[in-house]
Amino acid sequence: xxxxxxxxxxxxxxxxxxxxxxxxxxxxxxxxxxxxxxxxxxxxxxxxxxxxxxxxxxxxxxxxxxxxxxxxxxxxxxxxxxxxxxxxxxxxxxxxxxxxxxxxxxxxxxxxxxxxxxxxxxxxxxxxxxxxxxxxxxxxxxxxxxxxxxxxxxxxxxxxxxxxxxxxxxxxxxxxxxxxxxxxxxxxxxxxxxxxxxxxxxxxxxxxxxxxxxxxxxxxxxxxxxxxxxxxxxxxxxxxxxxxxxxxxxxxxx
Amino acid sequence: xxxxxxxxxxxxxxxxxxxxxxxxxxxxxxxxxxxxxxxxxxxxxxxxxxxxxxxxxxxxxxxxxxxxxxxxxxxxxxxxxxxxxxxxxxxxxxxxxxxxxxxxxxxxxxxxxxxxxxxxxxxxxxxxxxxxxxxxxxxxxxxxxxxxxxxxxxxxxxxxxxxxxxxxxxxxxxxxxxxxxxxxxxxxxxxxxxxxxxxxxxxxxxxxxxxxxxxxxxxxxxxxxxxxxxxxxxxxxxxxxxxxxxxxxxxxxxxxxxxxxxxxxxxxxxxxxxxxxxxxxxxxxxxxxxxxxxxxxxxxxxxxxxxxxxxxxxxxxxxxxxxxxxxxx
Amino acid sequence: xxxxxxxxxxxxxxxxxxxxxxxxxxxxxxxxxxxxxxxxxxxxxxxxxxxxxxxxxxxxxxxxxxxxxxxxxxxxxxxxxxxxxxxxxxxxxxxxxxxxxxxxxxxxxxxxxxxxxxxxxxxxxxxxxxxxxxxxxxxxxxxxxxxxxxxxxxxxxxxxxxxxxxxxxxxxxxxxxxxxxxxxxxxxxxxxxxxxxxxxxxxxxxxxxxxxxxxxxxxxxxxxxxxxxxxxxxxxxxxxxxxxxxxxxxxxxxxxxxxxxxxxxxxxxxxxxxxxxxxxxxx
Numbered sequence: 001x002x003x004x005x006x007x008x009x010x011x012x013x014x015x016x017x018x019x020x021x022x023x024x025x026x027x028x029x030x031x032x033x034x035x036x037x038x039x040x041x042x043x044x045x046x047x048x049x050x051x052x053x054x055x056x057x058x059x060x061x062x063x064x065x066x067x068x069x070x071x072x073x074x075x076x077x078x079x080x081x082x083x084x085x086x087x088x089x090x091x092x093x094x095x096x097x098x099x100x101x102x103x104x105x106x107x108x109x110x111x112x113x114x115x116x117x118x119x120x121x122x123x124x125x126x127x128x129x130x131x132x133x134x135x136x137x138x139x140x141x142x143x144x145x146x147x148x149x150x151x152x153x154x155x156x157x158x159x160x161x162x163x164x165x166x167x168x169x170x171x172x173x174x175x176x177x178x179x180x181x182x183x184x185x186x187x188x189x190x191x192x193x194x195x196x197x198x199x200x201x202x203x204x205x206x207x208x209x210x211x212x213x214x215x216x217x218x219x220x221x222x223x224x225x226x227x228x229x230x231x232x233x234x235x236x237x238x239x240x241x242x243x244x245x246x247x248x249x250x251x252x253x254x
Numbered sequence: 255x256x257x258x259x260x261x262x263x264x265x266x267x268x269x270x271x272x273x274x275x276x277x278x279x280x281x282x283x284x285x286x287x288x289x290x291x292x293x294x295x296x297x298x299x300x301x302x303x304x305x306x307x308x309x310x311x312x313x314x315x316x317x318x319x320x321x322x323x324x325x326x327x328x329x330x331x332x333x334x335x336x337x338x339x340x341x342x343x344x345x346x347x348x349x350x351x352x353x354x355x356x357x358x359x360x361x362x363x364x365x366x367x368x369x370x371x372x373x374x375x376x377x378x379x380x381x382x383x384x385x386x387x388x389x390x391x392x393x394x395x396x397x398x399x400x401x402x403x404x405x406x407x408x409x410x411x412x413x414x415x416x417x418x419x420x421x422x423x424x425x426x427x428x429x430x431x432x433x434x435x436x437x438x439x440x441x442x443x444x445x446x447x448x449x450x451x452x453x454x455x456x457x458x459x460x461x462x463x464x465x466x467x468x469x470x471x472x473x474x475x476x477x478x479x480x481x482x483x484x485x486x487x488x489x490x491x492x493x494x495x496x497x498x499x500x501x502x503x504x505x506x507x508x509x510x511x512x513x514x515x516x517x518x519x520x521x522x523x524x525x526x527x528x529x530x531x532x533x534x535x536x537x538x539x540x541x542x543x544x545x546x547x548x549x550x551x552x553x554x555x556x557x558x559x560x561x562x563x564x565x566x567x568x569x570x571x572x573x574x575x576x577x578x579x580x581x582x583x
Numbered sequence: 584x585x586x587x588x589x590x591x592x593x594x595x596x597x598x599x600x601x602x603x604x605x606x607x608x609x610x611x612x613x614x615x616x617x618x619x620x621x622x623x624x625x626x627x628x629x630x631x632x633x634x635x636x637x638x639x640x641x642x643x644x645x646x647x648x649x650x651x652x653x654x655x656x657x658x659x660x661x662x663x664x665x666x667x668x669x670x671x672x673x674x675x676x677x678x679x680x681x682x683x684x685x686x687x688x689x690x691x692x693x694x695x696x697x698x699x700x701x702x703x704x705x706x707x708x709x710x711x712x713x714x715x716x717x718x719x720x721x722x723x724x725x726x727x728x729x730x731x732x733x734x735x736x737x738x739x740x741x742x743x744x745x746x747x748x749x750x751x752x753x754x755x756x757x758x759x760x761x762x763x764x765x766x767x768x769x770x771x772x773x774x775x776x777x778x779x780x781x782x783x784x785x786x787x788x789x790x791x792x793x794x795x796x797x798x799x800x801x802x803x804x805x806x807x808x809x810x811x812x813x814x815x816x817x818x819x820x821x822x823x824x825x826x827x828x829x830x831x832x833x834x835x836x837x838x839x840x841x842x843x844x845x846x847x848x849x850x851x852x853x854x855x856x857x858x859x860x861x862x863x864x865x866x
Contacts, residue, residue, distance in 0.1 A: 050465070076467035088465070090458035093451075096263055101455050104448040105468040113449035113476075118268040120448065128263040141266060163467055321673050368856060374672055375615060376859040379811045380852055386804065387848040394841060506800075510680065517677055547691035547796075554684025561670075561678040562663065 001064050003028045003197035004049070004080065004167045009058035011048055018044045019055070020222040026167065026197050033212035034201045035232075037241060041221040042201045043085060046169050050082050051075050062167065079166030083156045085175055085201075087149075095140040095147070095155050099127040102162035127162070134158045134188050150181025154188060161192075168192070170200045174207050186210065209233075217241070271446040280525065284431055288424075295423030301535045302430035303491045308515045308527025309434075309441055310484035315513075316521030317445065318477050319457035320369065321378050323509055324385020325485060327365075328358045330392065330504020332486025337405045337499035338398070345411040347494050351433070354490035355483045362482020363475065370474040373460065382506075389504050404500035408493060419495065426495040433491060437484055438524075444480070445524060453477055457522070514553060517560060520567025529569060585716060587837050588830060593722035595829025596729035597791060600784035601802060602809040603736065603821045604777015610753040610816015612770050614664065615672055617679040619781055620803040621686040622652035626782020627794040628690060631699045641704050645786055652782030653775040660774055665767075683799050690796040698793040707790075721790050728787065732780070736818055749773055753816035805832075808851045814861025824862060 519530025813824030
């Protein structure tokens with residue numbers, strides 16, 4: 001049984017079809033990449049899977065259970081978590097508070113109003129642990145808006161990891177990260193626990209070829225093909241779709 | 255404050271929630287009117303009541319990000335509840351306040367079912383509409399509320415049968431101040447709790463919260479109900495200390511005034527409403543005089559100035575100033 | 584009944600003139616301008632001053648009731664509003680309420696708080712008989728003016744390049760900018776036009792509801808209701824909502840006077856819950 005799968009997922013806005021009969025499988029522990037030109041519907045697919053957008057038809061199976069009718073928060077509780085293409089953080093909270101918040105929500109202790117947060121030392125230690133493993137341990141007391149962009153991107157992932165996901169959807173994790181800060185990001189991504197199933201959306205082919213064992217190509221709201229990185233790189237249809245944008249390593253998304 | 259990673263994170267979080275000396279100084283200073291300005295204790299009690307009302311708005315606006323133009327609805331409900339109970343024979347103040355709080359909470363919960371589902375303009379309009387609706391209903395139901403003349407015949411018994419409300423406001427101020435302090439302690443607890451952290455999360459980024467599995471709407475309903483309860487308590491205090499209730503307790507003017515007060519002091523800092531109330535009420539007492547238009551001209555100009563130059567209110571401005579000074583030294 | 588419908592529709596047309604500017608600018612820039620009815624009030628006072636102090640004929644004052652507030656709005660927009668386009672709803676609400684307070688206080692200082700006495704020209708007083716039914720002449724005039732303006736607005740929006748730019752900006756601001764449309768300039772012009780129309784509405788309102796400084800807030804509430812019910816950025820939505828509110832209000836006060844303004848607020852809340860973006864709003 002795959003960790004995440006969709007069957008016949010469809011969505012349209014009037015005459016614009018953004019998702020066409022998507023059938024997709026993400027096995028347990030996988031590291032798969034979803035690529036495609038702008039407007040192909042990659043982020044839309046993530047929105048459909050996470051519940052930000054409701055599908056017109058089709059099933060979304062998380063560990064075999066159809067979650068298509070569930071609210072976004074409910075899907076997160078069942079272990080399906082995503083990060084955002086553009087950082088969606090809490091500007092005035094510091095990283096420690098943000099991750100503590102995520103953990104409290106996970107544990108259900110967010111309903112507690114009569115005790116100080118500081119009293120929950122287990123939670124805070126766990127938060128600090130997560131942040132340290134993502135190399136944010138020293139920066140965690142500064143307000144998020146003061147952190148450099150690359151660090152914020154790591155925090156984006158830290159928040160997602162705090163929910164103890166079973167399936168993690170990373171939406172362009174490398175986007176906007178300056179070259180000097182990308183090493184940390186790459187280290188974090190390689191260090192992701194092996195039992196989490198990960199799907200990345202990415203344009204950065206360096207990233208894709210480094211981390212993905214399988215690539216899915218989407219065009220115009222539908223899946224064009226999928227295969228190993230070598231198969232996809234060699235496929236003439238893929239090169240055609242990108243119209244000269246490099247399908248081989250070295251192309252960086254600006 | 256920059257810290258070396260020596261102190262464990264827990265200790266730092268603890269330090270954030272600790273009572274600062276300036277807070278203790280503030281609360282001690284609230285006792286000063288008894289000695290320094292004994293002629294103004296009635297005004298002082300009104301300030302304490304307004305501060306409590308502003309505190310309740312801070313919980314939903316400053317911490318959860320709900321912009322409400324109709325919060326006086328709960329203040330007014332509390333005021334009329336306390337007034338009606340006293341008018342019909344039960345003038346005991348403490349139980350009156352509790353009853354008023356319950357009435358306001360129920361209304362707050364009912365309203366929260368609607369309010370928690372909207373944002374931006376729709377939310378502003380719905381809160382405005384609900385406030386106006388209640389004010390209109392209160393006006394029409396003059397058999398219950400006394401209409402434009404207000405509620406007559408409200409008689410309050412002495413507190414615990416000992417402390418009679420006197421003309422000089424001694425008891426009124428003590429009573430209001432104690433209630434304010436107790437509720438403040440509660441609010442402070444809430445802010446520093448995991449629930450309070452979630453509220454700030456909603457205010458900072460409402461979209462991210464469901465993506466973390468947070469039941470945002472349930473959180474909003476909870477805080478809205480709590481804020482309504484506190485506003486109700488403030489309204490009840492007003493009725494009990496003045497032995498009157500009138501329609502302006504639930505009017506738009508009161509909702510607008512409390513918003514101005516909170517923004518003036520600085521929302522999201524717990525003390526903003528208190529500081530704003532002191533400044534606003536004292537200034538109004540001194541300057542309003544015979545020409546209310548004159549007063550509103552300056553309030554308007556002040557609002558414009560605060561938004562353009564002091565977006566976080568007076569407390570925010572002070573915080574920035576002290577931060578800059580500590581960075582320079 | 585026809586009488587109530589007619590009066591209601593006339594009142595609705597007045598509300599439409601007052602609201603349309605706010606609806607479009609809100610739809611374009613999402614800027615919550617609660618000083619909008621202060622512009623209406625200014626237009627009213629411009630008309631009053633011209634008529635009572637300088638003895639101008641009523642019709643001649645109307646263009647200036649439009650221009651005055653339009654110019655004032657340009658000043659406000661340059662100096663203040665422009666800095667807050669990206670700011671929170673709350674900040675915009677507070678700034679514009681502050682400006683409204685200042686305008687109201689200034690008006691009270693200059694003109695006092697009593698209702699301004701005005702005298703309409705004879706040809707607009709009394710009633711007109713059409714097809715055996717009598718209609719108030721002034722209200723008829725109001726309806727004609729409003730419908731005329733609606734036609735001009737819709738025509739401009741649909742058939743001019745500027746109108747196309749406005750529609751693009753309302754629909755998707757980021758995309759419009761990306762296409763090279765100068766959204767800021769379009770907004771400034773639209774804002775001035777909207778404020779001017781509000782001013783015109785204010786001048787026309789004197790005969791129907793009277794003018795005193797509280798106009799800026801009393802009618803703000805109705806305008807906000809029309810805008811939120813009609814949908815942001817929609818002229819058609821404002822038209823329909825204004826007619827609906829106008830007729831409900833007059834009918835309500837006529838048939839069930841006990842309920843008064845009660846009904847309007849209930850209708851608004853119910854409609855907003857059903858369609859938070861308004862009847863004709865986006866999404």
